[in-house]
Amino acid sequence: MGFHSGQDNESIADINVVPLVDIILVVLIIFMVTAPMFMKPTINVNLPKAASGEQTAPSKLNIALTADGKINLNGTFVNEEEVRAKAIEEVAKNAEVQAIISADKDVPHGKVVGVLDVVKGSGVKKFAISIDKK
Numbered sequence: 001m002g003f004h005s006g007q008d009n010e011s012i013a014d015i016n017v018v019p020l021v022d023i024i025l026v027v028l029i030i031f032m033v034t035a036p037m038f039m040k041p042t043i044n045v046n047l048p049k050a051a052s053g054e055q056t057a058p059s060k061l062n063i064a065l066t067a068d069g070k071i072n073l074n075g076t077f078v079n080e081e082e083v084r085a086k087a088i089e090e091v092a093k094n095a096e097v098q099a100i101i102s103a104d105k106d107v108p109h110g111k112v113v114g115v116l117d118v119v120k121g122s123g124v125k126k127f128a129i130s131i132d133k134k
Helices: 018-038 080-093 109-121
Strands: 061-065 071-073 076-078 098-103 126-129
Touching: 061 080, 061 109, 071 080, 076 080, 080 109, 098 109, 109 126
Parallel strands: 061 098, 098 126
Antiparallel strands: 061 071, 071 076
């Protein structure tokens, strides 16, 4: 029935897929474990809600104000002087650069105005304020 004599000169045409499946599963597990390491960290900012608002183009000056009053510029925490220096640098590269400001709804109005003043004082003519749609 399933018995072969050792005298046949036929080649074995069966492919053993078990090692292939094992290797693919190991590679998948490696990707699943390492993928969170390559994800961009985010800042938790509770944006105010508004019914009106437009999409903005990506910017080189993304400023986020956290609820505890810290300033985050393009993913790193900075002070107002570093915001001013980066804004001046970006204006030198592109006079039409736009700053996008995301402020937590619990941030005092004076802090937002202070950051706007720093940005506008550095030569940035356009800015946008991020919101969540209602």
